[in-house]
Amino acid sequence: MAVPAEAAVAVCPAEAVEAAELSRALGRLLPGLETDSKLGRRRALEALERALEEAERAGAEPATFQGPWARLLLPRLLRLLADPAEGCRALAVHLLGLGLRRAARPHDALPRLLPALAARLARPEPTRPPPEPCEELRLALVQLLSLAVGLGGAALAPHLDDAVRALRSALLDPFAAVRRESCQCAANLARATPDHFHMQSESLIGPLMQTIAHQHWKVRVAVIEATGTVIQFGSAQSVDDVLPHFAQRLFDDVTQVRQAVTSVVGSWLLQLRDRYSFFHKLIPLLLSSFRDEMSEVRQSATSLWVKVGLQWQEENEADLKDKLDFASPPPPHYPAHESRPGLGCRELVFRNLSKVLPAICHDITDWVVGTRVKAAQLLPVLLLHAEDHITQHLEIVLRTLQRACADEEPAVVSSCTRSAELVGTFVSPEVFLKLVLAMLKKAPSPSGLLVLASVIRGCPRDALRPHIKVIAGELTQAHICQGSENDLYLEQLLLCVQALVSVCREDCSAAGLQLMEVLVTVMAVSEASGLRDKAQETMDTLAEVENVPSSQDLYRKHVGALLERMTVSPDEWTVHSVELLLFMAILTRSGPAVGEALPHVVPTLRACLQPSADPHLRLKLLSVLSTVLLRPQDTVDSQGQFHSYLETVVKDILAPNLQWRAGRTAAAIRTATASCLWALTSSNILSAKQVQDAQETLMPLVLGMLDEDSQMTRLTSCHIISAFLRTVGDTMDPDKLLKIYPELLKRLDDVSNDVRMAAASALLAWLRCVQSAEGKAYYQSSVQYLYRELLVHLDDPERTIQDTVLEVLKEGGILFPELLVRETEAVVHQHRSPAYCERLLKHVQASATGQ
Missing domain, CATH: 1.25.40 (Serine Threonine Protein Phosphatase 5, Tetratricopeptide repeat)
Structure with missing residues (x-):
């Protein structure tokens, strides 16, 4: 049997003596590990701990320790991992950690250590609890596994099954600390076995994604970072399974979580082996962080994106040679507050836009508010990179913007109007007007008008100048200008005019009549005073660009043509x-x-x-x-x-x-x-002649209105009669004049004091007409009857009526004073108070004496 290279290292005699002494010292303590007493086993483990610490202090070499550790301690300590006593298991884990750190060849322990750890951590079934019931011990076991991974390195490859089996359960552990440690362990395992890990990496993705929404944000961060490493060194096919979860974490309330997603996605774009296949899926995630609410996330995303663009540019330098050698300048009127992305970044977006854009447009109309907001924020970032290449995708972009601008969420509308402005900046007006105006012609809507206003606002003045009349003419079409009385619709219609005037300024004078018609329509139809005020302000601005002093002068310039069009x-x-x-x-x-x-x-x-x-x-x-x-x-x-x-x-x-x-x-x-x-x-x-002509036609009708039910009508009629009498009464036909006072006398009995006083004033005007007319004697009987009726009202309960009637009689008494005296003396004893009659008599007598 071949001897491993590490085992073939010669051991000097002194080290052999030390190893033998250590073995004897440890051997005396080992029987205590086999006792049935929990206390005995614990004491034996504590004694072993002291012995190992003493050996370490004595400076024992790892080679000296290797033999006793592998032969005597490791098997027994592994058995104690299943000890009934929790304290014994804890000490066993601790001693295993000490042994791994001290041993010369820790990887020799892996064939026995990894299965033992898997046996204590892995659930026999997903629904059952792990064999190790203690949370702290499970944490210690995972830490021991991390230690083994760190010390074992590539030697772990044959034992990946056991390590992954243990981690799959640990990643779903109820204890948050266990999950965090497991994430770190999984990342270390991926780095330690780069040549073999891809065969096992996919089995870790499921548990990681189950943990990615954990309630502790530190766990979520650990999962994201671990996933990045697992896929980096594992199978890139798992990217598709991970991206939906990563996208969801971009909505996380915790900045560190969003930062972690940004960093991981950026590292994939830079380092993932198959990254070219996933550019269209990864780029939207990274660019979404450009609009994050926290500056550190935005800065991180921007920095990573610049690196991605530069790296891709270097990798495709031959393909980009012409564009690099003959760099195109920024488009004219490039947004002043935006910095132009590098060539590599722009090319990356442009080449993947056809794959990215449909998904973004779909998400902008999603039923979840957060998704719509994120997608809407991403769209202007993409358009800023795509520049004039937007033209190829303009129809779907404009259709999406029209739908999204009707959103109830202000953040969605704000981002979409920004996107529409970029369309106006980068696309020729001939192209976008054809599509936008066609949409408005088919179905006028507030959102369609908002899109039109936004593209106008983003369009350069010199490019828009030839199209001012076309835009203004379309806005005045009945189906647009009079399309709705809804205030939101009118507000967006007004916004189109404001955008056109603000961009084109003096050039708008060529379409002043059409723009004024739109403004008048808004002021006429809207019921919101604020909107009418805005329309008036726009009218003042239009007058300024047309070089007339005020909006009144603007009316004078166009009112004839306006009325001719609408009447x-x-x-x-x-x-x-x-x-x-x-x-x-x-x-x-x-x-x-x-x-x-x-x-x-x-x-x-x-x-x-x-x-x-x-x-x-x-x-x-x-x-x-x-x-x-x-x-x-x-x-x-x-x-x-x-x-x-x-x-x-x-x-x-x-x-x-x-x-x-x-x-x-x-x-x-x-x-x-x-x-x-x-x-x-x-x-x-x-003139007097005009009033005379008018009263001849209208006086009979006005007299008839003195009997109207409406108090206002009766009051107004009295005023009109007074005006007629004051102007042309002395030239009226006597018979017509005589028909007036009886109708006025009836109004002295009106329920309204205002009408009674107005009627009295009209009767005074009638008496003056008689006074200035020729042949006063013709009117004597009528005046006598009028005196008699007025004297009745001189005793009115209302003092104001008495005062008014007294003034009428005083002035009217000039006509026939003797007649008035006789009529007054005949009724003075009938009045409740003779005071007014006496005042009247004194006045008449004094007037007669004066004459």
Whole structure:
């Protein structure tokens, strides 16, 4: 039989004597190991421990110790690993460790040690507990196994089965410390037997992956690092089994765990024998750490990635010779805050993009939020490396971005808008606009508009300039511009205009009309005041780039064309028509520009305010019209041309809507129309002749509204009558004038004090008309009747009414003072208090005396 080389070393006589003495010393203690007494065995083990320590202190050589250790101690100590007494087993493990460290040839013990350790650690069945019940002892056994691996080296190869069998169980041990030690042992075993370990490595992957989600983060880190070594020295086919678990650990809350994944994946990309086959699977994991929340993880990933790129570049130098010799400059307008990756890194991503991208696009729409966030964060990193090579994959990228930009998670949307900006930076507008606009034409959506805004924002100005009109023209198309009244949709529509204006600046003047139409649409349709304010701010910016002083001047520049586009068929509008909202927005927001667009405004009002039109539409439009007429010099009459359209306004717009019709909506329309008329008559833009013409048409209708149920309508009617009487009352036909005061007298009995006071004011205006009219005698009987009725209200319970009526009688008494005195003296005794009558009489008498 051949003698091992180590055993063939000659032993000097002195060492042989020492070995014999040690054997005799140990031999005297060995019988104690066989006793039935636990205490006896323990004492024997303790004595052995002291003897070994004394021999070590005496400086015994490892060669001296080798013989007694292998022949006398090792077999007995291995049997004691199964001793019933826990203390004896612990001492046995300890002594085995001492022996391995002291022996000259520790690997000689492996054929007996490894099976014994496997017998104590390996479960007979997966569901049963390990033979060694004590946690601390299992830890000591694994540490002993690690020691054997460290000392045995390549000699472990024949015993890999036993070592792996022990580790498979230890890796799933309930005790966290055992698992951590087992991970370290597995890594050491892989390094110790590189030529043979690949035959056993796959059997360790299962237990490692079962432990990778352990609740202790230090265990998770140990598993990740051990897995890296096991696969590095084992079978690379296990990478596919490991990667899903590694990807999950990138979501770990503990920084050290994510750092471990980054380091292991980076080392595989650098050192794994079959790494070229797994580039498309490993690269996404490493690049995902570029967006980690912790700077140390990001820095580690960046450093490793640079090394990977440089190594791959060196390994493929011949293939890259042209690109290395004639290095291309960075694309124009490369993102300023980004540093361009090296050639090797860019080539690696580009060559694997077709394999990586489908998986990333799939994960961006995953049902798990964390997965979507990670995938969305990875996409801009890939696009930054791919640069103009994105064009080959643009359709799937844009389709994915459109879906992802509708995500409820802000982090997903933020990363996807960044990706869209990179598309705009690296891809020609002719290419991406064709796809983006086609998607919007097929199905307009907030996410589609957000993608368009983002690619515009990322696109260089000089590249985008030729396409401004095309983009603006598409945005004004009804299916996009009027596609939805949802605030989110309108916000993204506004974002497209903001992006175009911010990128192209003065170049946008070529499409100013179209962009303004979009902005007016947003302001008209949105119900959110904040969004309307943003649209107005964008309008101010557009005015700045068009080189006009303000947004009001921008309206003056484009209002005619805007109204011409949207008022093609106003008779077909309903209350829900977007064109109606746009028209109202222009009326209320364009200011003086309305006065320049009367040829479009008045015919549109006439068409929409006919009695046959939608009542609710008429009501909304009349409300807007009354607001505009309150300040006509700043709106409809800014150019002094409103009088040219007055007849149309009075006869075709106001008069038909003042006609009585049944129903609450009709009543509301009359109220709104009365408000318009009151605003018009009180605006001081009409001449006396114009007011006279208007009152001839409208006075009968207004008098009829004095009996309306609406207090506001009655009050407004009284004000309108006062305005008519003050302006043209003395020129009215006497018979028509006489028909007015009886209707006003009825309002002195109104339930509203405001209406009663307004009616009294109107009666005073009527009396002044009579005073200035020729042939006062014609009115004497009517005035006498009016005195009589007013004296009744002079005794009103309301002091304010009494004061108002007193003032009317004082001024109206100038007409026929004697008549007023007689009527007052006839009723003074009927009043609850004669005070007001006496004041009136004194006033009339004083006036007569003064004359």
